[in-house]
Amino acid sequence: MFGLTNKNKGPKQNTKKRSRRSKGPALYNEQQNLGAARAANTKSDAGRKPLRKTKRKSAKLSKGVTKQANHLTSNMRDAMVKVTQLRRAERRNREAVAIAKTTPAMTLKRLVRPEQVGDWMSRLNRSLTFDLGIDLGTANILIYAKGKGLVLDEPAYIARDDKTGDILALGETARTMVGRTPKGISVIRPVKAGVIADYDMTEFMLKYFIRSVVPASRLMKTRIIVCVPSGITPVEKRAILEALLRTGAKKTVLIEEPLAAAMGTGLNDAQQVGAMVVDVGGGTTDIAVLCDTGVVVSESLRIGGDSFNDSIIRYIRRKKRLIIGQLTAEEIKVAVGTVDRRARERVIEVRGRDSGSGLPKMVSVNSLEIQRALEAQVMNILEAIKGILEKTPPELVAAIIDHGIILTGGGALVDGLDRVITRSIGVASYLVESPRYAVIKGVAKALDEMSQLRDTLDELQ
Numbered sequence: 001m002f003g004l005t006n007k008n009k010g011p012k013q014n015t016k017k018r019s020r021r022s023k024g025p026a027l028y029n030e031q032q033n034l035g036a037a038r039a040a041n042t043k044s045d046a047g048r049k050p051l052r053k054t055k056r057k058s059a060k061l062s063k064g065v066t067k068q069a070n071h072l073t074s075n076m077r078d079a080m081v082k083v084t085q086l087r088r089a090e091r092r093n094r095e096a097v098a099i100a101k102t103t104p105a106m107t108l109k110r111l112v113r114p115e116q117v118g119d120w121m122s123r124l125n126r127s128l129t130f131d132l133g134i135d136l137g138t139a140n141i142l143i144y145a146k147g148k149g150l151v152l153d154e155p156a157y158i159a160r161d162d163k164t165g166d167i168l169a170l171g172e173t174a175r176t177m178v179g180r181t182p183k184g185i186s187v188i189r190p191v192k193a194g195v196i197a198d199y200d201m202t203e204f205m206l207k208y209f210i211r212s213v214v215p216a217s218r219l220m221k222t223r224i225i226v227c228v229p230s231g232i233t234p235v236e237k238r239a240i241l242e243a244l245l246r247t248g249a250k251k252t253v254l255i256e257e258p259l260a261a262a263m264g265t266g267l268n269d270a271q272q273v274g275a276m277v278v279d280v281g282g283g284t285t286d287i288a289v290l291c292d293t294g295v296v297v298s299e300s301l302r303i304g305g306d307s308f309n310d311s312i313i314r315y316i317r318r319k320k321r322l323i324i325g326q327l328t329a330e331e332i333k334v335a336v337g338t339v340d341r342r343a344r345e346r347v348i349e350v351r352g353r354d355s356g357s358g359l360p361k362m363v364s365v366n367s368l369e370i371q372r373a374l375e376a377q378v379m380n381i382l383e384a385i386k387g388i389l390e391k392t393p394p395e396l397v398a399a400i401i402d403h404g405i406i407l408t409g410g411g412a413l414v415d416g417l418d419r420v421i422t423r424s425i426g427v428a429s430y431l432v433e434s435p436r437y438a439v440i441k442g443v444a445k446a447l448d449e450m451s452q453l454r455d456t457l458d459e460l461q
């Protein structure tokens, strides 16, 4: 009975409150039932009926009341759960309204932790900045985009209408027009011997090629490292930097060709103690001794793949009385050309115009003839290497003997150059893998290490 009384006391108060507030039908009925049960209980006590009858009656009554009380308790629990759920939903609504009222920045602060904000900012900055490396060569222009790789590899040629000044073709299309253009159209090379020969055309070519690889919206954020021959004057350097700035770039930086070539060959260890790099390009041959502080001694010669072609043209005209063009000379050089008189003999049939009669003619040319044609130029390169070694500090010479002479640049692909240098200088020399791309690989590295290389780079912004 005590248990029963206790059970009835608690729920009774709650039920009253609830019934007053919400007057829910279930709870109201329960309260009425409980009241009826109590009234019945009081009546039975007052009547003082015989003991057996009273016992049976009170047992029946207590069963009923227990049942009702249990029922009431479970209903109370349901009601409490409902109230809690309602309160939670109300709190959630209030929070949602508060977030909606805050500014976007406040919402960002609420949703993103401070360290994530930093990451987010740097990620955004990185995605907006565009870093380019350019090998502005006499023969070819190569562009490397950080994070993307080599994005442009085109011959540095422009076909132009002489009368109107209109540009008709650029790059490979213009190169194939060399020696085949009608009157009034000329194919020009704006960069000669590594130096800008025609400023307007160089600027036009750079703008055209850069815009073909950089979205216009990112040009203002573009940083460019450009590679130049070691022998150019400060005025020429500034001209190149300004031409690049006029393309719309944010910042332009210069790096010397031999330094870039050395970096591109992955020479870091040798470079620290001393290395000699001979970069034979289309227009220039750059010879330099480098150590960890940069270029120690260097020289730039106006000799390269193009002047090799000129020598071949002159030789064939003189010895074979045949006039050939630049493209044929290039073909001969690649097919049978050599600078080593001990090389295996190869022969090629060459077509051209007879210098006397002006009629078409075909002659055969062999490797030894090409070796003779190129001999004087190779002698100049060998003399320049000897001269540089004489100016090199003895400690570095010892390092060069250990590491050898490294050959880079497309011009160094001419057969036998490495063997001739090794025999004449007495120091092992070797051609790097993909010599045409050594400089642009170095420029790519320089882009990664831009901040450390600050002393070695000339910059403009």
Ligand SMILES: Nc1ncnc2c1ncn2[C@@H]1O[C@H](COP(=O)(O)OP(=O)(O)OP(=O)(O)O)[C@@H](O)[C@H]1O
Residues within 6 Å of the ligand: 135, 136, 137, 138, 139, 140, 141, 193, 194, 280, 281, 282, 283, 284, 285, 304, 305, 306, 330, 333, 334, 409, 410, 411, 412, 413, 414, 415, 435, 436
């Ligand atoms: N297989 C080959 N044999 C001989 N010469 C070659 C060969 N392939 C390319 N060349 C020469 O390489 C030269 C181009 O080399 P590269 O692209 O390194 O020059 P560049 O960087 O444009 O010139 P520079 O460094 O003088 O500004 C051309 O003159 C071409 O004739």
